[in-house]
Amino acid sequence: MENFIFQNTTKLIFGKNTVKTIGKELSKHGIKKVLMVYGGGSVFKNGVFDTISKSLIENNIKYTELSNIKANPVISKVYEGIELFRKENADAVLAVGGGSVIDTSKAIAAGLGYNGDVWDLYENKAAVKTEIPVFTVLTISATGSEMNGNSVITNEKKKWSVSSPQLFPKFSIVDPSVQFSLPLNQSVNGAVDTMSHVFELYFDRTEENEVMDEYSEGLIRTVMKNIQIVIKNPEDYNARANLALCATLALNNSNGMGRQGGDWATHNLEHSLSAFYDIAHGAGLAIMFPAWMKYVYRENIKKWVRFSEKIFGVNYGSEEEKAIKGIELLKEFYKKTGAPVSLREVGIPEEDLEKLSENALLRGPFGNMKKLDKDDVLKIYKIAY
Numbered sequence: 001m002e003n004f005i006f007q008n009t010t011k012l013i014f015g016k017n018t019v020k021t022i023g024k025e026l027s028k029h030g031i032k033k034v035l036m037v038y039g040g041g042s043v044f045k046n047g048v049f050d051t052i053s054k055s056l057i058e059n060n061i062k063y064t065e066l067s068n069i070k071a072n073p074v075i076s077k078v079y080e081g082i083e084l085f086r087k088e089n090a091d092a093v094l095a096v097g098g099g100s101v102i103d104t105s106k107a108i109a110a111g112l113g114y115n116g117d118v119w120d121l122y123e124n125k126a127a128v129k130t131e132i133p134v135f136t137v138l139t140i141s142a143t144g145s146e147m148n149g150n151s152v153i154t155n156e157k158k159k160w161s162v163s164s165p166q167l168f169p170k171f172s173i174v175d176p177s178v179q180f181s182l183p184l185n186q187s188v189n190g191a192v193d194t195m196s197h198v199f200e201l202y203f204d205r206t207e208e209n210e211v212m213d214e215y216s217e218g219l220i221r222t223v224m225k226n227i228q229i230v231i232k233n234p235e236d237y238n239a240r241a242n243l244a245l246c247a248t249l250a251l252n253n254s255n256g257m258g259r260q261g262g263d264w265a266t267h268n269l270e271h272s273l274s275a276f277y278d279i280a281h282g283a284g285l286a287i288m289f290p291a292w293m294k295y296v297y298r299e300n301i302k303k304w305v306r307f308s309e310k311i312f313g314v315n316y317g318s319e320e321e322k323a324i325k326g327i328e329l330l331k332e333f334y335k336k337t338g339a340p341v342s343l344r345e346v347g348i349p350e351e352d353l354e355k356l357s358e359n360a361l362l363r364g365p366f367g368n369m370k371k372l373d374k375d376d377v378l379k380i381y382k383i384a385y
Contacts, residue, residue, distance in 0.1 A: 023059030099143025142190035144251030189282025
């Protein structure tokens with residue numbers, strides 16, 4: 001186990017009927033006016049917008065709105081939000097939605113504390129320095145952005161991220177019942193995204209970290225069990241609650257204690273897909289993770305043997321056979337949930353794989369389990385095809 005420091009400053013408010021507490025909670029922070037950021041019409045269909053607006057009015061908090069945040073959020077909406085925040089003299093950003101909305105809100109807050117182009121922060125040309133608080137009401141559990149300092153934004157085929165302790169939301173409200181009305185594919189994509197975050201921290205080179213391995217495996221099994229329940233019954237509250245909490249825990253830093261930071265190669269591979277083709281992030285991860293696993297598993301075969309044994313109960317064959325079987329069973333599980341498992345399924349032309357490889361490596365070789373160059377990346381895309 002590696003040395004580590006764990007700190008998470010976000011207050012998590014979790015459970016039924018918690019959305020209506022938003023006004024009271026904001027008042028505790030002295031907030032008088034918020035820029036409310038949200039996506040499309042789902043916040044109106046599930047009643048979240050009405051609940052929030054009523055609570056804000058009751059607590060004498062004004063709000064202005066930035067809407068139409070898309071699934072793969074773009075820099076133009078960040079610029080729009082920064083301008084609107086300043087024009088309206090708001091004093092906080094309130095994200096109402098999933099990871100894309102929260103990431104946009106964090107980017108707005110970061111941009112408000114920087115004199116130059118906010119994109120500089122995503123290109124690592126400057127550090128985040130902001131005093132603008134971000135608060136969230138989560139409506140889709142997937143990215144874990146409600147309890148971390150990460151933000152991912154797309155700018156001209158560059159889907160890049162920034163991370164800072166200053167971007168942790170002050171508090172996040174998570175009511176699993178507002179997710180009852182989510183389209184099935186969004187629920188599945190959220191489950192895949194959650195599992196991927198666990199994988200990225202689970203599959204690294206850290207030795208002898210039993211407590212974290214057990215923690216990760218518990219999260220994986222819980223997601224797999226409960227997404228199957230939600231597929232059959234979207235309004236099963238306990239299943240939704242388990243999925244929501246797993247998504248938060250997967251990427252709130254608790255899953256990375258004593259590890260080497262994990263391996264985020266698959267996220268880089270997927271970001272090129274959604275930057276060019278605007279496919280759902282979870283769908284892209286369902287395609288790319290088994291392909292990446294198949295390419296790198298020999299770098300730490302014992303970890304993949306453990307994965308096969310602990311997640312799928314594979315207790316036969318050689319180490320090689322066990323490792324491969326676990327990867328195959330993961331792919332079969334994704335198929336069972338309706339997630340895509342090949343680039344062909346989502347309409348990506350085979351002749352574009354070279355272009356995707358070049359885009360993925362704009363910042364150079366990446367990977368912890370195995371350092372990937374252009375040849376490696378192209379081979380993984382071919383496996384995924």
